[in-house]
Amino acid sequence: MVSIKFSRKSLSALLAEELDDEQLAELLIQAKCSVEKMGEEIQLEITGDRPDLLAVQGVARALNGLLNADKGMPELKLGKQEGELFVEESILPIRPIVVGAFVKGIAFNDESIKEAMEVQEKLTLTHGRKRKKVAIGLHDSSKLKPPFHYRCVGPEGVKFIPLNYTSEMTPSQIMEGHEKGKEYKWILDGKHFPLIVDSADQVLSLPPVINGALTALSESTTNVFIDITGMDFRACNTALSILCHNFSDSGASIHPLKVVYPKNDLKLRTVITPIIEAEKMRLSVKEVNRQLGTDFGVKKITECLQRQRISAKASGNVINCEIPSYRTDFMHPIDLVEEVALGYGYNNFIPQAPRVFTKGSKSEQTVFVERVRDLMVGAGFLELSTYVLTSRKRMEKHGHSGWEAIELENPVSAEYSSVRSSLMPSLLEVLSENTHAEYPQRIFEIGEVVIKQPSHHSGTHTKTMLHLSAAIAEKESNLSETSSILFEVMRALGKRVSFKESYLRKYIQGRAANVLLLRDLQSKSIGVCGELSPELLEEIGLQMPVSVFEIELMEVNEIE
């Protein structure tokens, strides 16, 4: 989601109808814009599939369709080709794609310059992958002398005044000293720098980093040259098409640019940009109705598509669609089905209540967990639900040791940098944070933990286990009580456990036990119980005896 802003005035100037706030908000939602703020200034959130909606012109274009004012695919009239751009051999291994166009007769003011810059920023941020895939330069073309050249230069290979600066800089100085240089130098290798110059060697831009100061837009700018460079032709051309449609909707005329490649191979051949040819796709009436659960006729479907600014012509039970070149989100006819639903309006559908019978059920795991929980609550324990994320330090401080921590590569906070492998540290943390609360404190948690397990069927070399842990903090808390409770809980679940001496350091010597699950004359260790050592209690700031147990209940999703 990207947030965009524009003034209500700019939108109204482009809309076919006057709308009040409520009507406008409703229509914006139908056009897939999430409304964040409505008033003199409008703020919208735009989803990643719709870069065409990142500008006020694109939003207005969509709304005019829904208002039935403009139908079908918008026609972009191109003027005659204006100039040429020669791509030089040297740039091909670095950043080979370039497209562009000339825009004439723009009436800029302070606000529309700001809006144009914002559209460019947002387009390159999302659609352009932070300028790596697509970078855009807008230039006042009055001082330029085409044809242009697109080449690669070295770190000291050119000197020009970058935007917002007053003195000349080399590419390496820009990368180190200019804020945009520092921000975007990661895209380049530090040795090769793309450069667009005109026939008099005046620098237009050093894409994808910075434009030259020479061609900066101002309120007196009437003609603009757009350069778009990148790694992917389709993405670059879509961005160009979006910008050309926007300028054209604001009353400017668009003149194509001829991009000439040194060798005319299949991938990189000479083109005249923008390419605004519509994408063609066929949609069957049957498919629409099957997916939507409707019985729409050809006419209704065609109308819905037209409202979405898609050209649609019926031929029998098939609709031939033409999708404007500024849309990026069509891969499959299902994408047209959504357009039909959008054109019809989601809230105009009559929701269909589920018709077929299916048997609902809780999982066996849930049934089991609910039993354990009921038993523990019956034994007077307060249930906790704590975070799965913790840190190695926190776990160790609370007596957990001798395990392989599963740590995050990219934690957002040191306190939450590991996945827990035991519940007990969290329970002890809770006790140490509640020394002011009324005693006795009897707490438990049933929760998921993660344990390393090579070649596990999940493919992650780990397994997710369900554990039960409990702690009693009170004057006379002891091993005898915790083990008895555990024994009774397990007996109620139809399982038998026995206890065997354990000498873990966190417990008082001789007051801890391994918990063994007995089954078919076999026994398996499933956990521990014991009285915490005074050293540990002191370490975590507790002045009350604490006895605990933790056992594994089952593996999550054991049977696949």
Place this chain on the structure above:
Amino acid sequence: MVNYNERLVLEALSKGLKRSADEIALALNVPKPTVMSIAESLKQEGFLELFDEKTVSFISLTGEGLEYYEKGLPEARLMQLMKASGNSLPVEEIPRKALLSQKEQGIALSWIVKSGAARISKDSQRKSILHLTTHSPFPSERALKFIGRARITKSALTGEEALGADLLLQRGLAEEQEQKKVMLKISIKGLESLKHSKEAGELSSLTPEMLRAGSWKGKKFKEYDLKTILFPVQLGRKHPYNSFVSTVREKLVGMGFREVHGHLLELEFWDMDALYMPQNHPAREIHDIFKIKDPRLGELPEEIFQKVREAHRHGGKTGSRGWDYEMSREVSASVILRSHDTVISVRELAKTLHPPDRVFNISRVFRPDEIDWKHFIEFNQFGGFVADENTSFRELLGTLKTFAEEVFQARKVKFAPSYFPFTEPSVELHAEIPGKGWAEVGGAGMFRPELLSAVGVDFPVIAWGLGVDRLVLDKLGYKDIRQLFTHDIELLRKSKMV
């Protein structure tokens, strides 16, 4: 005449020594306020004397203080950054480099200078440069770490930490509470009354021995004072959130959904690729994911991996254009923390299913996100799908409407267009919740053909996810999303069931 409770207190003082109210409370196993109210009434009747003795001062962190306890003080985070940047940094670069909010930047700069840990000078271009002069931790940071979530007596703090604690108090990051130590001493009248009540032979309670011997006959029992009869009782209780989850689960089961579970750790392949979210594309970034350091890479399910790769490349056998790129094995095999519950649905779909089928899961998911009152990096999702030859977008809307009515008690619903890379059409569910108003409560859509085909499904599937955490928060009267996972025992004891 003293009642039963009052007599217990007098008996505890019967040796004639001064004892503190805390001691008595501990000895009788009753809360201190109860002891105090009994003592007050005994004092009025002259049975005992009360003395105020020395006060004890406690210190604990405020809400803001706790936030810094988790994130680190702004100046400490700035110091970290400065260390990493070779001890000096132009002031104008701080906003861009440091992960500090605007407010925090001001705080950080002001305190790092005020504490003498750094100084500001101008360089040749008249730019302000910040120089770090020491690497030793701030006293306030040390005090912050020491106090943490606990309530500490002030005398436990010494040296640097005490110094730091004073600074925390000044800055409103910690607060101080004083507690008087109240001492009780029995009076002569009290001692006499005790003696007298023993002689009067009033019984304090009925015992099995009395019943066996019949010695209760003709005796009188001490009467209770109903004003002081209540003791705090610790009930065994289900966690309020889990209790709400059970209610929702019952409703989903009632609607014909069966429950499934998944793994906390997943392959990025299942979490993202299998959901037709292209690598290195904005559609992947509808949210971020946590990666695991070790095990870093897992084992890919080869057969499905190839099919999914084909779907990303050119749409597989669906007639789709596909994303037109080559999936990286290494990205797919990365081990991550489950970032959304949809991964459980797609894993379920990859098994052999027999439509019609309705499936749901309730799962903990993880996303690197800003931590504040309405966001945490861990939260719960309710999600699932309906697989049925005849299901449709209209049925999806009908299913969502039923959820809104059943789970959220909504009176009205609205549907808004939305975008998820794995569904088309996609929709957002908005519901008018009683006492709350309109809220977005879920996202849904029909799984894309590229996704279904790659996991071998040839019937339509509608998928949905509900966000209930904010609703539970309102119902429980909590103010912060993190309270759903609270460590506060008293809060859990006092929470109502919802």
